Structure formats: structure tokens, C-alpha cells
Amino acid sequence: MAVQTVASTTDSTVDLGPAAALSCRECGHRVPLGPVFACEECFGPLEIAYDFSAYDAEELRKRIEAGPANIWRYAPLLPVPADVATKPNINPGWTQLVKADNLARELGVDAGKLFIKDDSGNPTHSFKDRVVAQALEAARAFGFTTLSCSSTGNLAGAVGAAAARAGFRSCVFIPHDLEQGKVVMAAVYGGELVGIEGNYDDVNRFCSELIGDPAGEGWGFVNVNLRPYYAEGSKTLAYEICEQLGWQLPDQIVVPIASGSQLTKIDKGLQELIKLGLVEDKPYKIFGAQAEGCSPVSVAFKAGHDVVRPQKPNTIAKSLAIGNPADGPYVLDIARRTGGAVEDVTDEQVVDAIKVLARTEGIFAETAGGVTVGVTRKLIENGVLDPTKTTVVLNTGDGLKTLDAVAGTGLTATIRPNLDSFREAGLA
Amino acid sequence: MAVQTVASTTDSTVDLGPAAALSCRECGHRVPLGPVFACEECFGPLEIAYDFSAYDAEELRKRIEAGPANIWRYAPLLPVPADVATKPNINPGWTQLVKADNLARELGVDAGKLFIKDDSGNPTHSFKDRVVAQALEAARAFGFTTLSCSSTGNLAGAVGAAAARAGFRSCVFIPHDLEQGKVVMAAVYGGELVGIEGNYDDVNRFCSELIGDPAGEGWGFVNVNLRPYYAEGSKTLAYEICEQLGWQLPDQIVVPIASGSQLTKIDKGLQELIKLGLVEDKPYKIFGAQAEGCSPVSVAFKAGHDVVRPQKPNTIAKSLAIGNPADGPYVLDIARRTGGAVEDVTDEQVVDAIKVLARTEGIFAETAGGVTVGVTRKLIENGVLDPTKTTVVLNTGDGLKTLDAVAGTGLTATIRPNLDSFREAGLA
Numbered sequence: 001m002a003v004q005t006v007a008s009t010t011d012s013t014v015d016l017g018p019a020a021a022l023s024c025r026e027c028g029h030r031v032p033l034g035p036v037f038a039c040e041e042c043f044g045p046l047e048i049a050y051d052f053s054a055y056d057a058e059e060l061r062k063r064i065e066a067g068p069a070n071i072w073r074y075a076p077l078l079p080v081p082a083d084v085a086t087k088p089n090i091n092p093g094w095t096q097l098v099k100a101d102n103l104a105r106e107l108g109v110d111a112g113k114l115f116i117k118d119d120s121g122n123p124t125h126s127f128k129d130r131v132v133a134q135a136l137e138a139a140r141a142f143g144f145t146t147l148s149c150s151s152t153g154n155l156a157g158a159v160g161a162a163a164a165r166a167g168f169r170s171c172v173f174i175p176h177d178l179e180q181g182k183v184v185m186a187a188v189y190g191g192e193l194v195g196i197e198g199n200y201d202d203v204n205r206f207c208s209e210l211i212g213d214p215a216g217e218g219w220g221f222v223n224v225n226l227r228p229y230y231a232e233g234s235k236t237l238a239y240e241i242c243e244q245l246g247w248q249l250p251d252q253i254v255v256p257i258a259s260g261s262q263l264t265k266i267d268k269g270l271q272e273l274i275k276l277g278l279v280e281d282k283p284y285k286i287f288g289a290q291a292e293g294c295s296p297v298s299v300a301f302k303a304g305h306d307v308v309r310p311q312k313p314n315t316i317a318k319s320l321a322i323g324n325p326a327d328g329p330y331v332l333d334i335a336r337r338t339g340g341a342v343e344d345v346t347d348e349q350v351v352d353a354i355k356v357l358a359r360t361e362g363i364f365a366e367t368a369g370g371v372t373v374g375v376t377r378k379l380i381e382n383g384v385l386d387p388t389k390t391t392v393v394l395n396t397g398d399g400l401k402t403l404d405a406v407a408g409t410g411l412t413a414t415i416r417p418n419l420d421s422f423r424e425a426g427l428a
Numbered sequence: 429m430a431v432q433t434v435a436s437t438t439d440s441t442v443d444l445g446p447a448a449a450l451s452c453r454e455c456g457h458r459v460p461l462g463p464v465f466a467c468e469e470c471f472g473p474l475e476i477a478y479d480f481s482a483y484d485a486e487e488l489r490k491r492i493e494a495g496p497a498n499i500w501r502y503a504p505l506l507p508v509p510a511d512v513a514t515k516p517n518i519n520p521g522w523t524q525l526v527k528a529d530n531l532a533r534e535l536g537v538d539a540g541k542l543f544i545k546d547d548s549g550n551p552t553h554s555f556k557d558r559v560v561a562q563a564l565e566a567a568r569a570f571g572f573t574t575l576s577c578s579s580t581g582n583l584a585g586a587v588g589a590a591a592a593r594a595g596f597r598s599c600v601f602i603p604h605d606l607e608q609g610k611v612v613m614a615a616v617y618g619g620e621l622v623g624i625e626g627n628y629d630d631v632n633r634f635c636s637e638l639i640g641d642p643a644g645e646g647w648g649f650v651n652v653n654l655r656p657y658y659a660e661g662s663k664t665l666a667y668e669i670c671e672q673l674g675w676q677l678p679d680q681i682v683v684p685i686a687s688g689s690q691l692t693k694i695d696k697g698l699q700e701l702i703k704l705g706l707v708e709d710k711p712y713k714i715f716g717a718q719a720e721g722c723s724p725v726s727v728a729f730k731a732g733h734d735v736v737r738p739q740k741p742n743t744i745a746k747s748l749a750i751g752n753p754a755d756g757p758y759v760l761d762i763a764r765r766t767g768g769a770v771e772d773v774t775d776e777q778v779v780d781a782i783k784v785l786a787r788t789e790g791i792f793a794e795t796a797g798g799v800t801v802g803v804t805r806k807l808i809e810n811g812v813l814d815p816t817k818t819t820v821v822l823n824t825g826d827g828l829k830t831l832d833a834v835a836g837t838g839l840t841a842t843i844r845p846n847l848d849s850f851r852e853a854g855l856a
Contacts, residue, residue: 069497069522088529090790091524094497096551098593102516118551121549121551123546125828160790161790164787164789164790165530165790167530183837183838184831184834184835184837185792185828187834187839187840188792188827188834189786189787189790190783194839194841194843194853195839195842195843196842196845197842197844198845206845206846209847210850213847215847215851215856354616355618358592358616359592362518362551362590362592363551364552364589364613398828400613400828400829403609403612406612407612409611409615410611410615411611411615411621411622411623412615412619413620414604414622414624414625415622415623416626417624417625417626417630417634419643422634423643427620
């Protein structure tokens with residue numbers, strides 16, 4: 001289903017490259033490309049269907065390799081116009097795939113087999129830049145002039161920054177009583193930053209109301225009415241990992257789960273590369289990672305359920321704290337189909353994993369990175385993840401945004417400014 | 429002087445690629461490569477002399493373009509072994525050169541002529557990753573096992589991260605009473621983090637003492653005994669800017685001044701590219717940027733002095749707050765020789781410039797980036813910088829590390845979660 005050849009049903013005024021139509025993930029119903037996200041037949045989620053029929057594998061690979069050092073090198077595989085790299089956008093991606101031999105030693109993985117895909121190198125230091133950059137191109141194609149979202153963290157910064165660069169108005173909605181630091185990170189880009197008197201659910205409810213109202217005309221909510229386009233940005237993680245491994249599939253990938261969308265799109269990206277002949281087909285396993293304090297998918301996986309029972313989140317991994325993840329059932333499918341698993345770790349294990357990753361590889365991860373590294377350790381200890389196989393662990397954010405998680409870290413010694421004091425402290 | 433062909437005086441056990449010797453910037457005295465930084469004849473600063481005699485311009489350009497997307501693409505021009513990219517290091521560089529058309533409009537620069545070199549995309553989000561990565565390779569070549577520095581900010585993180593990745597012990601010295609947030613950013617990498625009872629001057633004095641003592645054996649202080657190597661890392665900014673402009677020199681570059689080293693090495697890098705035939709020779713102007721509260725070089729420039737009179741720093745741009753900049757006189761030389769200038773802006777202008785850059789280009793800069801953007805604006809208003817010429821402005825750090833500077837930024841509106849309240853606030 002991921003790679004489809006279709007008669008074009010595209011609105012002729014919309015140029016989004018190889019994107020041919022929107023297709024319902026549940027019933028397959030197709031509609032022309034537009035700012036819609038739910039199937040009119042069955043209310044299932046819409047996703048992009050592509051026409052990749054003209055591609056020759058060797059030519060495509062060369063074209064990608066000659067492209068820019070950002071996600072637009074994959075423009076032929078994304079819902080964007082061919083000249084996307086020339087337009088003002090935040091240009092995320094092509095982040096480092098770090099060979100993590102020190103961490104491998106610590107976790108008992110074979111040397112040369114463990115990699116961290118470090119998305120803290122993106123412009124606003126989280127993977128959200130990938131999906132927002134993608135949503136912005138859709139917004140441009142549909143003639144929207146305001147880019148919007150509800151958020152309490154990474155997404156707010158990504159939307160603010162991308163809108164500023166591209167000359168869009170931005171309007172980000174947040175609960176009115178958010179911590180001052182988070183407000184500053186969202187406010188600095190100069191767009192509208194609107195505090196809503198209420199909690200995060202109230203914010204989301206209000207946004208849905210706004211989309212259905214004439215007041216919301218011309219507004220692109222990146223993860224609502226632009227969601228099918230937005231979500232495709234996560235495919236670029238799969239593309240980059242394979243290209244950086246020398247056009248090979250990894251054996252195992254550990255992906256954080258918030259809504260679950262990222263994990264499903266990584267699988268979609270890998271499937272596309274196989275079908276296009278850019279990588280050799282072989283089995284791979286996808287593992288999902290959650291914090292125990294928000295582990296609805298992990299709980300469902302372990303119980304053998306096909307549906308996900310919502311939870312009320314209570315974890316320091318706030319960027320993953322979605323209690324009712326929309327793509328949960330699809331995540332369960334993929335983990336089971338590929339022979340992977342979904343696992344969770346405690347907040348204490350998250351903090352410990354952040355420190356282990358920083359100490360071994362010099363990568364200061366957000367709490368979400370602590371979740372994936374912590375889950376990787378647990379999966380190895382439980383014999384679920386094979387430490388002899390090529391394994392890629394995602395770090396999707398930056399520790400500077402969640403300093404509180406490691407606030408206990410501090411000086412290892414205090415001395416007077418002389419050599420005697422230095423020697424006494426045992427530092428020589 | 430920048431590009432020299434020499435008979436090798438290199439210690440035969442040290443492979444640092446094209447680096448042939450250390451040469452005194454003042455008297456030209458040459459010594460073999462080693463962990464020394466001051467001339468034994470005249471106490472002048474030592475810098476790297478290269479043997480670039482074997483290079484053919486066209487071949488070199490192709491070799492660089494085929495290299496990795498980090499500073500090691502320039503390995504043939506740096507004091508590193510040819511296989512440097514295969515060794516564990518932090519691998520900074522190849523950061524975005526952002527065409528800043530929105531900022532250009534705001535500052536009155538011609539469209540397509542203004543660029544931001546955004547070094548916040550480096551692994552620990554400042555340009556310090558470039559110089560530390562370089563110092564680390566020298567430390568490896570000299571058999572050091574501990575990487576060290578004194579720092580109150582960016583350098584601490586860069587040293588901690590690079591040492592962790594490369595398997596060095598690290599020991600970072602800071603004043604014992606630093607703010608908790610800065611301590612956490614330095615401590616998370618798990619090396620020794622030693623608080624010194626005293627102020628920053630006491631810390632530096634102690635480090636000098638340690639280098640001269642047996643207790644400091646095997647210790648590489650990145651910006652003291654490894655300084656000649658460390659400093660060369662800044663050349664990569666010049667290389668990247670030219671390559672990203674299509675192998676062309678910019679007409680004007682605006683560079684922040686702390687010690688002044690970065691500015692002098694950018695000039696050295698540009699001169700090398702000209703002499704190697706990688707760019708066409710043409711005049712360029714280098715402008716230095718300081719905060720008014722620490723403006724010793726700017727004051728000397730305006731007064732027509734050749735020497736720099738030390739100041740006691742008092743500015744929010746703490747990463748630039750060096751009151752007695754070692755390379756100040758060389759900066760004055762370069763600014764005058766190239767027809768550039770040195771200018772300073774108030775803290776208020778720094779904050780305003782941070783906001784302008786974020787609002788127009790979606791780049792959240794550290795205070796140092798506010799200094800360069802603020803100075804660029806002032807130089808244009810004063811008719812010193814030509815708004816019709818290709819101009820590159822450096823952003824060397826990340827706003828997440830200096831959140832306090834923009835702490836006043838906040839919500840643009842607060843509303844109740846309904847459309848009436850939304851309309852009343854004039855947001856539609």
C-alpha cells in the first residue's frame with residue numbers, strides 16, 4: 001500500500017511533486033490532495049498516495065546523493081514540489097548517525113553495531129522540524145497564510161521558526177499557565193502566542209472548533225488539517241538512516257512513541273525504499289519506546305491487545321505524553337508484523353539513560369532520547385533485542401529543553417585554586 | 429604567511445597531515461609540532477605552518493566536495509591526519525548558510541545579498557565544537573589522555589561532549605558559584621567538573637599553574653597548551669562560507685570578537701583559499717563585533733590605536749566578555765587592512781537584534797549572535813557596511829543557552845477557549 005501507482009486525481013492547481021492523492025488508511029477511499037485529514041466515508045485517517053512509477057533506482061539514488069544536505073534531497077519521495085530546496089524553509093534533516101561504540105560497550109552490543117540517529121542537530125533541535133517543514137510546503141501549496149498548532153514544547157518552536165523563515169504568520173496556542181522558560185522558547189520567533197485559559201485538552205478542543213469556523217480560514221494547523229502532509233516528514237528519518245548506513249536497512253530500530261505517527265512513517269519509508277529498489281529487501285524489526293507513566297501502547301502490546309486503552313500521562317517525558325495515541329493500533333501492527341516489540345521504562349531509568357548517553361557519546365538528549373536508550377537497554381537485558389545486529393536508536397530532541405530532568409547533576413569536586421587542594425581531591 | 433612550503437621540521441611520530449611545524453606569529457621562529465603555544469624566543473603566539481605544496485586546485489576542490497558533511501571535508505587544510513573522519517570525534521561543521529532575505533529587507537540590504545552562518549547547528553550548539561574537535565585530534569596525536577579547559581559556558585559543553593565521544597577523560601574547571609543551569613549543561617557529559625573557590629581569573633591562574641606542574645602531565649588544555657591547533661578550527665568557518673557561496677569569497681563578513689582568535693583565523697582561511705586557487709582573489713572586508721560592555725577592540729579601532737586597553741566586562745554577551753583579548757592587535761590589523769571596521773552595540777540592542785533575527789529568519793541566537801546582527805544593523809545605518817554587497821553574519825551560539833536575555837518575551841494574548849474570545853482579541 002505504501003507505494004502506489006495511480007491515475008492522477010490531484011487538483012491540477014496543486015503541485016506537490018509525486019503526491020497523487022489522499023487515500024484512507026482504513027477503507028482505501030481516495031480524494032484529491034487538499035487540507036483534509038479524515039476520510040469522508042469512514043472517518044479513517046487519510047495519508048498520501050504517491051506516483052513513483054517513473055523512477056529508475058540507480059538514477060534516483062544518484063539524484064538523492066547529489067541533493068542538498070537536508071530532507072529535500074528526498075524531494076522525489078515527498079509531497080513537495082521539485083524545486084522545494086529553493087524556497088524559504090527551515091531545511092532540517094541530514095542529522096548525524098553516530099556510531100555509538102562507547103554506548104555499545106555499556107549496553108553489551110557488538111562493536112560497530114549500535115548507532116544513534118541524533119535529531120537534536122535540527123534547526124530548533126527536535127525532529128519536529130522535519131514534519132513542520134513538510135507541513136509548511138503543503139500550507140504554501142494550498143494558499144494558507146497562517147501556520148498554527150497547539151503545543152506545549154518542541155512543536156511550538158518548530159512552527160514559530162519555520163513560519164518566520166518562510167514569511168508566514170504564525171499563531172501557536174498553549175495553556176496560559178505554562179512555565180516561563182517554555183513560553184520564552186515559543187515566543188521568541190515573534191508570531192502570535194496565545195495563552196488559553198484552560199488545560200491542554202481545552203486548547204486542542206478550541207483548535208478543532210477554530211478549524212471548522214470561518215475565523216480559521218487560511219489557517220494551516222500543521223498536525224490537524226495538514227496532518228497527512230506533516231506526518232510524511234517522519235519518512236525522512238528512515239531514508240537518512242538507510243542512506244547513512246550505505247543504502248542498507250538496519251536490522252533493528254528503536255523509535256519513541258507519542259501519537260505513534262513517527263513509527264508508522266518510518267516503517268512506510270523503509271517499505272518505499274525496498275519497493276523502489278534503493279535498499280536490498282531483508283527483515284527488519286521496529287521497536288516502540290514509551291515512558292511507564294504514559295505507556296498505553298506498551299501495555300496493549302504486552303497484553304496482546306489490538307486496541308489501545310487511553311491513560312492519563314504522568315511522566316517527565318512530556319514530549320511523549322499522549323495518553324490516547326491516534327496511531328497506537330498501527331504501531332501494534334508494525335511491531336508484531338516485523339517481530340519487534342513495545343516496551344516502557346520508569347522516569348528514573350529515563351534520567352539514567354540520558355546520563356549514560358551523554359557520558360558515553362557526548363549526546364545530551366531530551367527525555368524522549370532517555371526513553372529510547374533506556375528501552376534499548378531493557379530490551380537487550382530481556383533478550384528481546386539482538387545485540388549482534390545493526391541497531392539504530394532515535395534521539396528526537398535536545399537536553400537543553402528538558403534541563404530539569406538532570407537538575408541533580410553537578411560538580412564532581414570543589415577545590416581551592418592551588419595544586420595542593422587539587423592533589424587532595426585526587427584529581428591528578 | 430598563511431600558506432607556506434617548508435622543509436619538514438615535524439616530530440616524525442606526530443601525524444597531523446599537512447601541518448609541518450609551529451611558527452611564531454611575531455618573529456617567525458619555527459619549532460616542531462608539539463603541545464606548546466608561546467615562542468621560546470620572543471613569547472609571541474605560535475601558529476601552524478602548513479605544507480600545501482603538493483595540492484592541485486581542481487583535485488583539492490573535488491576531494492573536499494566528496495568529503496563528509498562536517499569540518500573533516502577540509503582535512504587536507506587542517507592539522508589532522510588524513511583518516512580523521514574515521515576516528516571518534518564530535519564531527520561539527522557544515523552548518524547552514526541561511527539566505528536571510530527577510531532580515532535583509534529589515535536591515536535595508538539588497539535581496540539575496542545577506543546570509544547568516546548559523547553555528548547553532550553544531551553538536552553542542554556553538555562554534556566551540558569546531559575548535560575543540562580540532563584540539564582533540566592534536567591531543568590524540570600527542571598522546572594526551574585528559575582533555576581540559578576553564579570555561580563558564582559553551583567551551584565546557586564542547587569539551588565534555590567531545591571527550592566523551594572520543595573516550596578521553598575530561599576535566600573542566602569553573603568558578604564554584606556558577607548558576608545551576610550552566611553547571612548542569614557542563615556536568616551532564618559525566619567528566620570531572622571541578623568548582624574552584626574563586627572567580628574566573630582565579631580559575632585561569634590555577635589552570636596555568638597546573639600546566640607547568642607534573643600533576644598536569646598528559647593533560648591537554650584545549651585553549652592553552654593546545655591553542656595553536658584549537659584555533660585552526662575557526663578556519664573551517666571561512667572554508668564553509670566560501671564553498672556554500674559556490675566557491676566565492678563574500679564581500680563582507682561580520683564576526684564576533686571575544687579573544688579575537690576566530691576573526692584572525694577566518695582571515696587566514698580566506699587567504700589560504702585564495703593562494704590555493706580555490707576561490708578567485710578579490711577584496712573582502714572583515715568587520716568585528718563587540719558588546720559595548722566589553723568593547724576594548726572597538727574602542728581601540730575607533731581611537732586609531734594599535735594596542736588594546738583592557739576593560740572590565742559588564743555585558744549580557746558573556747560568551748564574548750574577554751576584557752583583555754589576546755588577538756586584539758591582530759584584529760585591528762585585519763579590520764584596517766581589509767577596509768573593515770570594529771563596532772559595538774548596547775545590551776539593549778543585543779536583545780533587540782536577537783528578537784529581530786528570530787522573527788525574520790526563525791534563528792534563535794545566543795547573545796553573541798545578537799551582537800553580530802546588532803552591529804551589522806549599526807554599520808549599515810552608519811554607511812560603513814555596503815548593503816549592496818554579499819554579506820555574511822556569524823551566529824556562533826544558541827539562544828537556548830542564554831534564555832535570560834529574552835526572558836521578557838511572552839504571550840501576545842490570553843483568551844478563553846472559545847471563538848468569541850478569539851474574535852475579541854482580534855486574532856482572526
